[in-house]
Structures are given as C-alpha cells and as structure tokens.
Amino acid sequence: MTSTDIKIPALIARSTGCAPEEPRTPSIAPSLTYSDESEDQDEQLPLPEPPRRRRASTRLIAQSSADIQRITGESTAELIQRCCGGGCCMKLGGKKKEGIEYERLPQPDNDAFRSLALRIGETPTILTKTIDMPEQTVYFEPVPRVLSRSSPADSAVSLGADGDADATVLAAAAPPSPQTAVSAVKVKDVDTTIQPPSFVQPHPPHHVFAARIDTARELTRPGAEKRTYHFDLDISSYPEEDGVDFKVGGAIGVTAPNDASLVDDVFDALLVPRFLRDKPVLLRTTKGRWPTVWGEDQARELVTTRRDLLTWCSDIQSYPPTKPLLRVLAEFAEDENEKKLLALLCSAEGQGVFCDFRTGPHISLPQLLQAFPSSRPPLDVLLSVLQPLMPRFYSLSNDPHESFKTRDGKVHRLVEVAVTVHETADWRRGQRTGIGSGFFERQAQGFLAAQRRGEKNPEFYIPMFKGLMANPLARQFVSDGPMLLIGAGVGIAPFRGFVQRRLKTANCANKVWVLQGIRDSLVDEIYSGEWGVHEDEVKRVIQSRRGESRYVQEEVRNQADLVWYIANAVDGRIFVCGSSKGMGEGVEEALVDVAMKKGNLERDEARRYWELKTEAGQYIAETW
Template sequence: MAQLDTLDIVVLVALLLASVAYFTKGTYWAVRKDPYASSYANGSASKAGKSRDILETMDKSGKNCVVFYGSQTGTAEDYASRLAKEGSSRFGLKTMVADLEEYDYDNLDKFPDDKVAMFVLATYGEGEPTDNAVDFYEFITGQDVSFSEGGGAEEKPLSTFKYVAFGLGNNTYEHYNSMVRNVNKALEKLGGSRIGAAGEGDDGAGTMEEDFLSWKEPMWSALTQSMELEEREAVYEPAFEVTEKPDMDAEDDMVYLGEPNKNHLEGASRGPYNAHNPYIAPIVESSEIFKVENRNCLHMEIDIGGSNLTYTTGDHVAVWPTNAGKEVDRFLNVLGLASKRHMVIAVKGLDPTAKVPFPSPTTYDAAVRYHMEICAPVSRQFVSMIAQFAPNESIKAEMTKIGSEKAYFVEKVSSQHLNIAQLLEILGKGEKWTAIPFSLWIEGIHKIQPRYYSISSSSFVQKDRVSVTAIVESVEIPGAPHVVKGVTTNYLLALKQKQHGDPHPDPHGLDYAITGPRNKYDGIHVPVHIRHSNFKLPSDPSTPIIMVGPGTGVAPFRAFVQERAAQAKAGENVGKTMLFFGCRKKMEDFIYENEWEEYKEALGDKFELVVAFSRDGPQKVYVQHKLKEHAEEVNNLLQQKGFFYVCGDAANMAREVNTVLAQIIATQRGIPESKGEEIVKAMRASNQYQEDVWS
C-alpha cells in the first residue's frame, strides 16, 4: 500500500469531520459549544464532562445529603427540590438534587455513614420506573448486582448506606407505588438502612400533597436523631442568583425568549428530537369533532415528516404548551413585574449542583410564559414559604394560617382550584407582592411539562403524521372566582381557531403567543416529541382484540381500527376487532361516527362497534354495562387468546371494567369470581390485558 502524504491525510481528516457533522446533524458540535444545546439535544441535563460519580460530586461540593428523583411529569422532581430546600434551611444539611439518570451507582457501597441519600420516586404506567430512573432501577433490583468492591446481596455491601424514601403513585393502578416499594426492598436486601418510614403519596385519592406533608415531619424527626442534626428557624437562602441586565436589549440574539436551547435560539433546530429538544411541527389540519357549542373536542393532524421522528401505533405525542397570556399578565402584575416584563435577566446557580431550569439570559416574560408551571395547583408548603414575604402583617397572618391549617387551606385554596397568582391577587386586594425574590419562584414553581396524548392514527397508514384527539378542558367550579382552564388543550384550541380564521376570542379572555418566541412558530406550528409506549396491537393481525374506550379514550383505538382496516384492504387476515365506545349523546359527542362506518366497510363482520350513550335514555348506560351485555362473545374472544385493551379514566371506568371482566370470565366459565380475578391478573402479566389510562 502506498504511503499517505500530508495532503492525503488532511483530505481524509476533513472528510471524516464532515461525515461526523452530517450524521450527527451537528449535535456533537453543539455539545462542545453550549451546555444547553448539549443537555436539551441529547436528553441529559448534565454538562459536558460532568462526573457521573455521585460521591466525587458530593465531596467536591461539600454535600452530605443527595436527593435523587425519578420523575416523569416533574412532580417528583418538585418534591425532591422541596426536600432539599427544607433540609438545608431547617436542619443545616448540605443538600443537592440529582437526576437519577445522571449518575452511576456501582460505588454506593462506599457511601459514608455521615451522609444520607433521599429517593423521591414516581411509579409510571403499570408499575414501571420513570424514563430517567430505568437504569438505576435495573441496576439496584438486578439479580447479579455488583458494586465497586465486589459482593452481592449476601455480603450486605450497603451496610453504611443511609437512605430516605418517598413514592408517588396512584391507587387506581394495580401496581400502586411499586417503584418505591421495590427499590426500598432492594436497598434493604443489600444492607441499606432506611431512616423513617417509606412514604407513599396517592394521586388517585387526590391526597398526594397531604401524604407528603404528613410523611416528612416524622421522617425529619428520625433523621435529626440519626445524624444528630439540630433544627433551626427556617430562613430562605436562594439557590439561584437573578441579575437584571438593563443594558441588554431583549431582542438581542443572545437572549432566550422562550427557545429551549441554543439550536432553537440560532434558528437551526436540529435533532435528535426528544423530551429535552422539541420539534416545531406544522399542524396541517385541525377540526372540531363535537356537535355542541359549549364543549370542544379537537382533532389535529401534526406533520413530523423530515424530523426523523418515528412512531408506532399506540405511542404518545408530547405537546409542549405555553401559558395563557392572561395568566402570565396576572402573575407578573401581582408581583409588581409587569413594567419590567421585557427586562433581561441572567440566572445562575449559587451552588455547583444547582441546575437552572431554563436557558439564560432571558426575560421575566419569557421565563414565566414558556418555562414555569404557573397554573399548577398550589401546595400548602409553598404558601407557608412565601408568607414571610407578604405585603403587610395582616396578609402574612392569613397566609400563615392557610399554610398551616389543612382544612382552611382546602376551603380557601384547593376547593377553589386557585393557582398561585390567583391566590396572591385575592389575598393582596390590590397590594403587590414585590418582596418575593424571583429566585424563590424559580425554585418553588417547577418547570412546565409537556402533555402526552395517545396518538389516534396508525403509523402503518400515515407514518409522517400523528393525529391528536383532545377534549378542551374548561370547568366552572361552583363558588370559585375563576374558570379552570386546561393549559395545553386551550393552547391547541387557540391554534385551531387561528388556522381557521375563527374571529371568536376565548370567552374568558385567554390569549396565547401562538407564533412562539421571535415568531418562529408562525404558520400554525406546535413543539412536540414522541414517547414510545407498550400499548400495542398483537404482532399477529389475526389475533382478536377487544377495546374499551369511552370519550377520548377511543383515541388509540381509532389508530388500531384504522390500521386493521388498511391491513384488511391489503389482503391480510385480520382477527375480530371489537370496540366498546361511550359518550354522552349520539347527536353531540359521538366522535368519528362516519369513520367507523368506513372501517366497517373495509373490515366487514370482523369489526363490531358497541356504543353506550349515557344521557340519551331514561337510565345512564356506560361501556361496562355494554361489556356485560356481550359477555359471551367477550369470553369467547378471550379464550381464542384475544387481547383486551382499556383506555381512559383510571379512577372509575378502568377499575370498573377490570372488575366486570373478572365477573364475565367467572360467570361464563362457571368458576368462582376470585378465580376470574386471578385470570385477569395473569392476562395483565402476559400483556394480554393492556391499559393506557389517566387519573
């Protein structure tokens, strides 16, 4: 082989670098240039070169308490931040908050006994770890777990490891709080010492916040005794420094006005697109599919062609919302920041472990509009925290009472479904809350989260488009001063109205920055990413399926039936496809009525639609009643190894359907009901019974 001369080498290196740049779509270079390009493009909030050794990180930053979180929607992360803040302010702990996916765990056997780890763990779906906790969960519960100094469970390698645990769950799911239960069991098996009880919060019962508050006080008591801590008067110590930059123009191309990372800021959004880096997708079609004026249900077609995003039938699409202008105005006004809304601010952590939740520099308006969950329910603990900054002593006394008395908090806040700005507006009676540091808002209001919707289209039929089916949330609470509005669905409604040139404004004065930061979403675009799901059709199209989906719970089943109709047209052998759908009235909210007829033409007697119109008759009829009426056919299909699917409300419908199915199996097969329940559990375990439900 001839030797390469200098020019050859230069050319080859140039080609190599060009290839890397092309195939990574520039993300490698983005990592080197900007930590926000890195974190949001690649799905990790860690900075390039950051250590994955938690003990090294704690030692370098002088920490003796780490609060790990496993979070899917941001709630567990919020509780973790609150624990860390309280541990620091009340007990003098040197705390840090840590994303579970950012660290390795094989050296936890070296965790010294003068430090403590806290775990705040949400359970996702059917007993699964959240996306950011998968690696940790698989490691700590693995059969062959091995630590840095060797030794498995028999040697109790975590004998010096002290930990605290709190779980976030939903009792309407079969595997209630299984994440915290399984992790706690694994840590105990490995020799870890839990401080206090393992707490469990229940979102299904609506008691999550109170469960957390009642758990943490005895936990702190146990921890102060174990670590010989001394409680002190809690004094607010900011985790972030917020500096106003009056010399900077908000239109400066270095200022983030809602862009999630530097790629978006520079107008060259690149993939991979994921939960940290959205694709700004065009909405190519949108329509109203209810036939009644006082309720809205949207059907939208979102184009993901050219993004390299892919989905399979049954997946979810995540929509990144923006807060309504009315609520942004309220928030800034009540804090006395309205006149400074476009003031440029720089935000940085005062601690090397503090993670700024949005890019900086930015403006007050952009931070509140695009990044802060200002319309979220208010926590009693947060009310107590901001009471010290009240405009006067009488308001402070009222805030203190609301924050300390559970029943009073329910009466004044939670029963009225107030967000934090609405509460401050009511209590302030015209007074501005100017004393509250903006850093406290950054710490106390968690980052606005994408909302997930079951994709209502088949990837087999339309691989470059995802369909969304969503009821627009707008609820009037008797006696409440405000109408409760869904953040994302009303944003989508505004997009649909603009697309159709609808001149009718929202009756409650909501408006949105529809064109996005610097008008980059003009032309009806929405930020999205795809989340893959285990809610899937059988791999064999000839397998029978039974689907139960009232309301917009029918969304993934539209996709399932759409796919099977296309398969039938292509000559494939398609199994019986039975759908139980329910709504209020046939003439008002029977969504996709005409489409079901089209699918029936393609599938013939292989498709059966059973409908329940709850308010059309003298008695209310729901899908579970219709399920009983078709008990024999349902049982026959199950005995043919048919798959059973449920989508919709977890608290009532899904639970009742589960019970009814066990009764059907027991009755039809002449066995005790307890045996029917065991069969349903076995179906769940084998994925023959699948749920896509929400509370």
C-alpha cells in the same frame, strides 16, 4: 354444536375479504351486535321507551376535615393513616387551650380571597412549627458583556424580545464566580413565540419540534358537555432520530406553555415593569434540574428572559399550593393581617385549614397573588418554589405510517391527535382550561379564525416531540389475533389507528371490535364515519344520556361471549382506554364479572385471571 353456537352469529371476515363480514355458516366467534343478554335482539316488537335514567344526585355533606371525621366514624389514629399525617385531624374541633391568647384576624376584602373559601376562626397569637423560609435556588443578574471562560457543549440560548437577538449560555457544575461574564452573542436560537427555549429539552435525543398545524376541527357539536378537537400535525421535517419512529397507538409529547394572559397576570401582580419582562437576563441556579425538565441535577447559568421562564418552565396553575410557596408569600407580605393569615397556613395551628385548602379545587398562582395583594415577592425567589412545567402526552389517533397529504407539490407526513378540553372552576372567568388542553384549544380557535378570514395556510404550531413514555397501547399492538377495544370519550382516539391498520389486513384470525362509550351520539360521538370501511360491523356505540341510556361497562357484560372468546384466543388482546374514575374502574369490574360467569370462577380467582392476562400482555389498560 350447542344451542349457543347456533344462536350467536359471528363477525368473522371471509378469507378472501379485507374487512369483517357476516359469515355464511355459524362460527364459534361471538357477534358484536348480538348476545343472549343484549337489549336490541332481532325480531323483537318495539317497546315503549322507558323514562331516561337520571344520574345519582350529589349533596354537599362535608366541608372540612372535621366533617369527614364525623361521617366516617374512624378514630383519629385510623384516619391519620389515610391522610397526610400532619395531625390536622387532632386539632379540629378541639377546645381552646388555657393560657394562650387568641385573635380574629381581619381578612382581605377581595373576590380572589373569598374564592379560596378559607374557614378561619379565632387563631392563636403565637404560632408554632411554622416552616422555615425555603432556600432560594434561582437568581437573576444583569447580562455581562465579556466572556471569561468557554461555554460547555450543553449550552442553551433564549431569544430577546426583538426576536433576532442572540445569547450564549453557560452550564456549570458549581456556582459561578462573580467574575463570570457572557460575551456578545453569535449563537442563533429558536423562536420562543412558537416553541420553548432550546434548554427545555425533554431528553436526548428528543428535541422539541414546532409542528405546523395542517388542519384543525372540532369533533364535538354544540351542546356537548366537553369539547374535543382534532389536529393533523405536519411532521415532514421532524429531525431524524436513530431507531425511533411514531407507532400505531403511540403518543407524542407536547411542551405546552402557560396562557399568556395568566403570565401577564403574574407580572402585573408582582409589579414587574413591562420593559423587564422580555429583556435578556442572566439566570443562575445553585442546584436542581430547573429550568430544564430532565437534565442533570446541577447548578446552571444561562441567558434567557423572565417571560420565557414563566411561560415555558414553571407551572402556575396545575398544582395545589404548597407550604414553601405560602411561606414565601408570607415573608414578603406588607400587610400584617395578610402576613399572619399566610403564616397560619404554614404552621401547626393552621394544619387543618391548610389541608382543606390544599385538597380543594386547584388554585392558580395569579389567584393567590390577587387574594393577598400586599405580597409581592421577587420573581426569582418565587421561581425557586414553583413546580416545573412538565410536558403533556397525547395518543395518536391514526396510523402514522399511512397518513400523508400532498400540498404545494410536496408530500407531507402527518400525525393526528384528538384533545378534549379539561376545565375547572375559576374565580374570575367562571371556568379555566388546563394548560395542555387549553393551549390546543387556543391554537385550534386561532387556526379556524384565520381560515375564516381567508388565509389558505395559517401558521400555527404545536411544540412536540416523540413520546418518551412506553405507551402500553403501542407496545402491545400486534398484527395477528382478535382484538377488543373498549374506550370512552377521547380515550377512543388511539383505537382509530388500530382499526385503520387492522382493516387493511383483516382475515378470519385477524379481527377487531370496538365498544365506544359516549354521552350523546348527536353531540359528542368523535370520529363517526372515520374508522374505515365496514365501520358499523366493527364498532358499537353505547350512549349514557340517550337511547338505551347505559354505560360501556354494562355493554361489556352484555358482550360476555365476545369478551371471553377474545380473552382465550391465541394472541387475543383486550384494550381499555379512558378515564380511570368511573369508566376504567367500571370496565375492570365488568371484566371480573365476565370471568366469574363464563369461567365459573370466584371473584378473587377472576381478578387473578385478569392479572395473569395483564402479565401476558393480553389485557392492556391505559387510564388516567
């Protein structure tokens, strides 16, 4: 037995126990709380606390593509290979061409335009290579009163504003004739105030289900840099689907709507009358999948409302502006200067400005419409160029086979998720939330406010479906073999279900360890005390803003013995979950360092080692 074997105790559970315990005799399995390089060894005298390490400061050194070219020192050809290829780099900083007339365009005097930070100087009076007006693929027509042909099987319906109006839907493979009509309706649809219209179907056999919120609470405390909420969702009535069930480490899909206030901002900017916003309308498309998500690429015809389409079907804040969108705004701008500015962004001469514009902070549709207030395109034309509103996916944070609750004399099955609110700068509100996380936060706040008013069972819903993504965390979960779970922030949430499942059957060959990276345990350690019995023996918290002040990737290096033991154990698995930037990249490099040290490998060999582990399903990284 080596000295290392004597020094390093193991957290291997005794065969008679159901949870990891400290063994009476030494073991080859490393300890989560002790390593040769750990900073908290036993029997050490306390040392003065060193000054807290500060994050590397950042300074604005580049404000345009010209600055990037100057800093990198690359040739134009080299730089173009790594950018959009539009040639904007060749036009930046160039001299004015002789024989071409230039002008300085007056710019809109409003806060929304100033927030775009467009760097526009003198521009040519004649623009070249301006993109063509995009094809209109969406049309609104009045709802006819008579039906001229039968409705196919994939019909869909959307409610009117009164909540109990019905409508039939036609879906055709070719554009309908002018004589096509829709009769008085007899088909009942869903309540679009809590879930999308029925034609927004993720993929057969998955239909959107309005899951009632059973409980909601904020996991983080005041002062946390990011807010994280926990939700228990009641899925007792979820429709049966053959061969598909919720899995440990799996995910659910959520069809989150746009914020109602932003939807109304768009309507207001386009001067859409209020009586039209919720009035049934016949929607006709000529091609594509929209307004469905994964449907066939074909023409469609259905009855819905303008509000339903803008709320559930088109993304109005997640994507950077495209040239087709800007071209539509230019086409319908009544102010000549606004028209020229928008046309510039769609031309060869404005390529550099467009690249800076597109690669900066995401700009919402309401912000664009406020910045160019004279542009009010028809809504159906605008919908033809907007990106579809896609579902968001959230990992389960519990074992879905073990979570039940008795209420009102009935047993309810629950799934649990944790959602961290994503925020970005907003020109008017200071900060705005992401579509999915913002929706979850609004539902949580509404639920908690209702409880404070004394409501016992507030009715708030999350429109969800069983996740379609082959979540690698769920796919690679096995009941045997040691596991190391490495996560930071909300990335730790799916591991909670892993631990719950493992601690029920833990034995000497069936162990689990957790490395949880957080900023400050006082404000943002999620699920503290909720992992099951012997939590302190299986989980180690690494803080970057308090205490030892280090990152989870540093602890991966300190726990090299544990990492190497699990990586080479039979059925051993190492899982990583969290943000790819910073944490994900850092952990990947730390694992390479461990392989180099413990396996005496060169760096390229160490990278190949983890590639082979990935192929074998023993190293699973789920990052975003």
